[in-house]
Amino acid sequence: MKKDTKIIASGRKPEWTRGAVNPAVVRASTVVFDSVSDMKKATAQRHNKTLFYGRRGTTTAFAFQDAMNELEGGVGCALYPSGTAAISGALLSFLQAGDHLLMVDSVYEPTRDLCDGLLSRYGIETTYYDPMIGEGIKALIQPNTKIIYLESPGSITMEVQDVPGICRVAKAHGVMTMLDNTWASPVNLQPFALGIDVSIQAATKYVVGHSDVMLGTATTTAEYWDQLRENSYLLGQCTSPDDLYLALRGLRTLGVRMRQHQSNAMQVAQWLESRSDVDHIRHPAFASCPGHEFFERDYLGANGLFSFVLKQGNAEGIKAMLDGMQHFKIGFSWGGFESLILGHTPEHVAHLRSATSWQAHGPLIRLHIGLEDPEDLIADLDAGLARLAQCN
Template identity: 50%
Template sequence: MSDDSKGSGSTGINTRLAHAGYNPRDYHGFVNPPVVHASTVLFPDARTMDRRAQKYTYGTRGTPTTDALAEAIDELEGSAGTILIPSGLAAVTVPLLAFAKAGDHILVVDSVYHPTRHFCDTMLTRLGIETEYYDPAISDITTLMRPNTTIVHTEAPGSNTFEMQDIRAIADAAHARGAVVMMDNTWATPLYFRPLDFGVDISMHAATKYPSGHSDVLFGTVSANAKHWEQLHDAQIALGTCASPDDSYQILRGLRTMGIRLERHQQSALELAQWLETRDDVVKVLHPALPSFEGHDIWKRDFKGASGLFAFVLKEPDAAKHKEAGFAFLDALKIFGLGYSWGGYESLAVMANLADRKIAKAPEGGPLIRLQIGLEDVADIKRDLEAGFAAVKAAR
């Protein structure tokens, strides 16, 4: 559904989320689509089978359940097509494999999700593809482009440290040299930022996060513009990276409430970020929606909202004690779970490791604590964080 009116029409976003991707009249009026479990699909006759002249031919190529979700994502993204795959990491690796080949040079932002970096430094290196990491603060990447640069990978905000990127400027420079532009848009979701509207060719999303919303599904979506859709789709078929109908159903169900959940995540996280800025035991708060944040102007210009994930630097002047201070803070938390991932209904905290950075500098002054703000009451979350600060003070 590449028609832009599908993604920015007269109806509100929550209305579109409630109805996108499925018409109950297609299945006897049932509100939710059926979960179609399929591997083998039968043909009415040999001629039809020989020509594959029917909509569904084999389970790996889609079912009514997966089509319902893909169509809903296309409506949100304004994309020509969407593939559904088993994890958020696969949402990055599959398009990289789809568009890179031996001898290519690709540019990847240095604030990238660490598993993406690991894939580039291992699998892509073995395939003869060179990865160069670039500073997220750079808008004009022209001087970094080479004759063999085929992909520019972006992620905004950046993992853990939330650097903003000027996506339009980067896309224009990449396209001038014939490169494909990809973006990991998991933080904002297509509700708060639509990459294809800013020149991105491939929009990736870990649907494990906000579309799922309940920390119980691993899932990825990749959406492409018309120019790049066929190549992306062909790669998925070749790799066999299909998503299960049960997980697709769960993600489609999560989409129905994602808008109102994101509103709560955004409101609570911003209130807590503003509160953290007032504390003497916090060096810096990394949240794009804060006016004090370095990339705030880009966020304000291009994004429609913020999600529930941000970070802060816990004050600890002694670098040798950073890890112990972080441990003391995290171990005192009761409402916050200590776990990776985010986007679910529950609050999570983790001490970020930025040792993989090559260009972008890590914030100084103490350990970096990343917070996923869930749907709990803000007053309770705040008391939990206060317990963490008290534990750090007591440990000193």
């Protein structure tokens, strides 16, 4: 099937829909059985989308897991109550005391905090690496290296990694690879075709698409599914069927939403690129973005999230710019229908790195371009940049 058809058809087996268009919301904690024999049969099949106990999931969860497997190309999909829970749950499912983790330096800040805090206390060593290292990562692999973790593009600074190059090295050394694939969503990158072992999504973002659900997924291959599933279960990870229903509903419009986010973002980014006060655009589709060539090679499309760096500005100017925005709202996360904005001083970006240095001298502004009319968003940014300039 073509991508848009697969988005509509995925996770809609008759046993999940029972004749309806959408899978029903099935809530359950306890599942009861007619006989001891039935209980034993369900226990034996508890790994195979069988009603057994609420934490193992209901048909609502099974439908969503099927959909994510079909769209990303995995064999099994573990569900979590947030994207951060998916990251920690996936890492803790495979790491143990004495292991070594290679973590990309441009990673999402809570992931760095997890490595420097909880994982460190558990005796797991983390080495951060340059997101542009590619196959040069071979030099950082130690005898006890268990996982190479990628996030592409990187949070805030948007570096695109050489995913297949890193995966080739990892496989040659018997090292697992995990990818935070949230930016691409399940439709714009096929992680397993590039060699990834575990693909993580903050489904909170583009999958749900309406900024009203916290949800995470970790999809994997047959080789790693049993361990991921059982360890995530032991960690107590489970999700609400109501949230999963909203995720399934959001999923159906993912293709058209992503195309509109991409189109709107390109229009805004091209306008920003033409301004004399903008140093450069950090959008994977632009040549000024590190790793642009890997985006061109590996990705099927973009979305609404990118950053740009100004030639000059200060914290007071960033505050003036953001406080006066009309259509852009100040907020964390992204992936909903609304436009968002965050501003970062060079010092703030620099403190989020340890293996690489941040060279830009002006502020970095991260935008999520929503589904509003781009002309209104451009006018809002134009006025905001004027406010920032007055503080220089």
